[in-house]
Amino acid sequence: KQEVTQIPAALSVPEGENLVLNCSFTDSAIYNLQWFRQDPGKGLTSLLLIQSSQREQTSGRLNASLDKSSGRSTLYIAASQPGDSATYLCAAYLSGNTGKLIFGQGTTLQVKP
Amino acid sequence: GAVVSQHPSRVICKSGTSVKIECRSLDFQATTMFWYRQFPKQSLMLMATSNEGSKATYEQGVEKDKFLINHASLTLSTLTVTSAHPEDSSFYICSASIWDDPTDTQYFGPGTRLTVL
Numbered sequence: 001k002q003e004v005t006q007i008p009a010a011l012s013v014p015e016g017e018n019l020v021l022n023c024s025f026t027d028s029a030i031y032n033l034q035w036f037r038q039d040p041g042k043g044l045t046s047l048l049l050i051q052s053s054q055r056e057q058t059s060g061r062l063n064a065s066l067d068k069s070s071g072r073s074t075l076y077i078a079a080s081q082p083g084d085s086a087t088y089l090c091a092a093y094l095s096g097n098t099g100k101l102i103f104g105q106g107t108t109l110q111v112k113p
Numbered sequence: 114g115a116v117v118s119q120h121p122s123r124v125i126c127k128s129g130t131s132v133k134i135e136c137r138s139l140d141f142q143a144t145t146m147f148w149y150r151q152f153p154k155q156s157l158m159l160m161a162t163s164n165e166g167s168k169a170t171y172e173q174g175v176e177k178d179k180f181l182i183n184h185a186s187l188t189l190s191t192l193t194v195t196s197a198h199p200e201d202s203s204f205y206i207c208s209a210s211i212w213d214d215p216t217d218t219q220y221f222g223p224g225t226r227l228t229v230l
Contacts, residue, residue, distance in 0.1 A: 032216060043119075043206055043223035044157075051216055089156060099145055099210055099217050103156040 002027045004092050006104035013080055014112050021075040021107045023090035028068045031093035035064050035075050038087045038106070047088075048075070080111045114140050117209050119222035126197055127230055134192045134225045136207030143209035146190040147219060148182060151204040163190050187212070197229040 003026045013019055023033070032051050036044040048057045048064040050073065056065040063076040073090055087106045094100045116139040126132050136146055144165050149157040161182050163169040169182035179201075181193040190209075194201050204226050208219040 032218070034218075036221075041204075041226070044221040046221070049216070049218055091157075093217060099147070099162065099219070100159060101147070101157075101208075101219060103158075105156045 002030070002092060002094055002102045004090060004102050004104040006088075006090060006107050008107060009105065010108045010110075012110040012112065015080060015082060017080050017111075018076070018078050019080055019109070021077070021088050021090075021109070023073040023075070023104055025071050025073075025092045025102075027094075028071050030068065033064075033066050033073050033093070034091050034101070035062075035073075036089045036091065038089060040087075044089070077109075080109075082111045082113050084111050085109055115211065115218075115220040116140055117207065117220045117222040119205075119207055119225050121225060122223060123226045123228075125228045125230065128198050129196055131193055131195045132197055132227060134194075134205055134207075134227075136190045136192070136209070136222055138188045138209045138220070141209075141211045142187040143190075144187060144212040145210050146184060147208045147210075148180075148190075148192050149206045149208070151206060151224075157206060160192075194227065197227070199229045202227055202229045 007022045034049045035047040050066040061078040066073045087108045089106045091101045091103045118137045120135045146163045148160045151157045160175045161169045161171045163182045163184040171177045184190040206224040208221045
């Protein structure tokens with residue numbers, strides 16, 4: 001059974017810091033891995049999708065990497081801003097084109113001005 | 114593109130009533146839609162997978178008679194919470210995948226917050 005774990009559960013940093021959020025999964029046979037942002041009481045905003053054949057994706061100050069062999073993905077946020085404060089969720093697509101997404105518990109980030 | 118909407122965004126109802134939540138893909142056809150539930154300060158849990166024109170597939174522990182799912186068209190799936198009770202209060206989010214997208218990427222709706230009094 002695929003399990004997705006995110007560490008740390010919460011993180012507080014001063015503005016301007018570079019930071020890394022971690023995501024691990026137990027079964028390396030994942031299809032894709034996706035990072036989302038969720039603001040309090042709101043839905044999900046997709047940040048980056050890494051397909052199975054890819055190792056990383058970049059969008060602006062965000063960079064996500066995927067290492068299937070070690071069962072890990074990281075989300076790197078450069079020059080953090082108070083507006084980055086939110087909960088970040090990673091989700092693994094199960095292989096076999098079932099379409100099922102298994103979510104981690106999330107990392108709640110607070111960036112202090 | 115790939116926008117998914119949900120209606121209503123927020124609903125408050127009395128215990129024992131039924132509530133219907135709609136999930137629509139606005140600019141694409143979605144043969145598969147997914148329903149998730151999120152309790153406060155917890156992550157999303159998949160409830161069921163719905164395919165257009167067929168019965169939904171429910172995850173273990175999800176009561177299919179409690180959570181009725183209908184996927185009548187390629188752009189609409191509905192979730193009906195029957196005889197709702199306070200423990201059904203949660204944030205319900207749907208997602209949809211584009212029928213011919215080989216990556217199976219899911220696009221998420223904004224969610225519906227259900228409060229049962």
